[in-house]
Amino acid sequence: MHTWLDLDSLIAERIRTNIPLLDEMLGGGLPARSCTALWSEVEVDATSLALQIMYNRVCQSDRAVFLSMTKKTRQVMQMLDELALPLEPSEITFIDVDSLANNVESHHHDDGRVMTVSERKGEGIKSTLIDKIRGALGKSGGATNSRTFLVIDSFSAIIDRLEDPMDSLEILNATSEILSHSETTALFVFTEWDYGEELVAKLRSAFQAIVDLRATPEKPIYSMNVSVAGASQVSSSDRLAFFKVQRPGGVKIYLPKIIVTGPFHAGKSSFIHSASNGAVSADRLGTTVALDYGHVSHRGFFIDLFGTPGQTRFDRLLERLGENSVGIILLVSAADVRGLSRVREQMRLVRSEGLPHVVAVNKVNLRGAISLAAVRNLLKIPRRIPVIPMQARDLSEVRPEVPCRLNPSDVQNVLDGIVNEILKFERGRAC
Numbered sequence: 001m002h003t004w005l006d007l008d009s010l011i012a013e014r015i016r017t018n019i020p021l022l023d024e025m026l027g028g029g030l031p032a033r034s035c036t037a038l039w040s041e042v043e044v045d046a047t048s049l050a051l052q053i054m055y056n057r058v059c060q061s062d063r064a065v066f067l068s069m070t071k072k073t074r075q076v077m078q079m080l081d082e083l084a085l086p087l088e089p090s091e092i093t094f095i096d097v098d099s100l101a102n103n104v105e106s107h108h109h110d111d112g113r114v115m116t117v118s119e120r121k122g123e124g125i126k127s128t129l130i131d132k133i134r135g136a137l138g139k140s141g142g143a144t145n146s147r148t149f150l151v152i153d154s155f156s157a158i159i160d161r162l163e164d165p166m167d168s169l170e171i172l173n174a175t176s177e178i179l180s181h182s183e184t185t186a187l188f189v190f191t192e193w194d195y196g197e198e199l200v201a202k203l204r205s206a207f208q209a210i211v212d213l214r215a216t217p218e219k220p221i222y223s224m225n226v227s228v229a230g231a232s233q234v235s236s237s238d239r240l241a242f243f244k245v246q247r248p249g250g251v252k253i254y255l256p257k258i259i260v261t262g263p264f265h266a267g268k269s270s271f272i273h274s275a276s277n278g279a280v281s282a283d284r285l286g287t288t289v290a291l292d293y294g295h296v297s298h299r300g301f302f303i304d305l306f307g308t309p310g311q312t313r314f315d316r317l318l319e320r321l322g323e324n325s326v327g328i329i330l331l332v333s334a335a336d337v338r339g340l341s342r343v344r345e346q347m348r349l350v351r352s353e354g355l356p357h358v359v360a361v362n363k364v365n366l367r368g369a370i371s372l373a374a375v376r377n378l379l380k381i382p383r384r385i386p387v388i389p390m391q392a393r394d395l396s397e398v399r400p401e402v403p404c405r406l407n408p409s410d411v412q413n414v415l416d417g418i419v420n421e422i423l424k425f426e427r428g429r430a431c
């Protein structure tokens with residue numbers, strides 16, 4: 001029975017990429033039976049992201065179809081191998097340069113690049129491509145229940161080979177039309193070379209969703225920014241999320257910096273060493289460690305933790321670190337009320353107001369410790385900000401001046417808290 005409700009849910013159906021933050025940003029995943037663009041700056045490794053998503057879809061029992069204008073099957077398999085994404089050639093239907101070259105003449109450049117040039121110019125490529133796509137999707141058979149995931153790598157390479165770049169719109173529209181009648185969802189890798197404004201505007205509005213990928217100064221960390229159909233007004237300068245391509249390892253969502261700050265002796269070093277395996281403390285200045293750094297993998301996120309010293313002479317450093325961090329853990333000791341007095345100043349320095357943050361209250365089980373409610377009150381922490389208790393794993397292990405092991409579940413709660421705050425914050429910015 002078809003009701004409007006059914007239609008709505010049909011339109012809203014999402015295909016999960018299984019990359020947590022990306023799915024959140026896409027409102028659940030890629031729009032089903034539609035074309036989404038990975039719209040990338042020249043330096044961004046968008047193909048690796050596409051391969052990661054394709055791999056994740058195959059793990060969800062999708063059939064994969066990979067169309068490449070620039071890479072041969074062997075090269076794609078090698079990329080998958082380097083990313084440690086274990087796919088067999090038999091699990092992917094390839095439409096590659098060679099198969100396209102059956103209909104178009106090909107030239108091999110000295111540098112090994114393959115350039116195909118249509119005999120009948122644009123018309124040949126356009127219809128060949130559309131036929132190939134229809135043919136590859138048709139093979140899955142409309143009768144089977146299996147879904148297909150189509151990757152076009154890369155759409156810009158297709159455009160570059162068309163006599164009239166505007167013809168690419170016809171290819172995109174024809175593909176959209178084919179998808180609307182099949183259980184196929186497509187991801188187009190698009191590299192933004194120097195295309196005309198008109199073409200760019202038309203292409204952007206023809207995609208159902210766009211994931212903008214930009215290079216960042218912290219290469220090879222790229223930023224992701226999503227706009228879904230009709231949302232072309234969304235500013236693309238906002239850095240919403242980050243990813244990093246690891247070889248081996250694949251795509252990791254990456255939160256470049258979470259700052260752990262708070263008064264001296266509150267337990268910042270203890271927290272970072274407890275949260276990460278292989279944390280380092282840099283710049284020993286006498287007995288004072290100036291900066292702690294730790295790396296944590298938590299719920300599929302890659303997190304860099306930076307612990308900053310509480311002393312006033314490090315305020316400049318704190319300010320600089322605050323500039324491109326995505327979240328702040330304010331770490332205080334419930335057993336040191338005097339230390340709390342400096343915390344508000346530190347919050348101002350890292351511009352915590354504008355950033356997701358949580359308050360971790362350490363040493364809650366020590367004699368003289370004040371309550372969480374008292375900390376919240378003293379620091380005037382609004383109700384919506386989580387205040388999370390922490391304590392040492394074992395008091396008998398605690399040594400003066402040496403970071404100690406904190407209770408693992410407390411540490412997990414704090415990491416959960418900050419990741420949730422960041423997700424909430426990003427969702428808020430996306431709409």
Ligand SMILES: Nc1nc2c(ncn2[C@@H]2O[C@H](COP(=O)(O)OP(=O)(O)O)[C@@H](O)[C@H]2O)c(=O)[nH]1
Pocket residue numbers: 262263264265266267268269270271362363364366390391392395398399400401402403404406
């Ligand atoms: N009893 C107790 N001691 C702690 C706790 N966390 C840290 N410490 C101790 O407090 C001191 C300062 O900790 P540290 O992590 O170096 O603080 P930082 O100055 O903020 O980096 C060290 O001696 C730690 O062993 C805790 O939860 N309970």
Ligand SMILES: [Mg+2]
Pocket residue numbers: 268269270289292
């Ligand atoms: Mg320290």
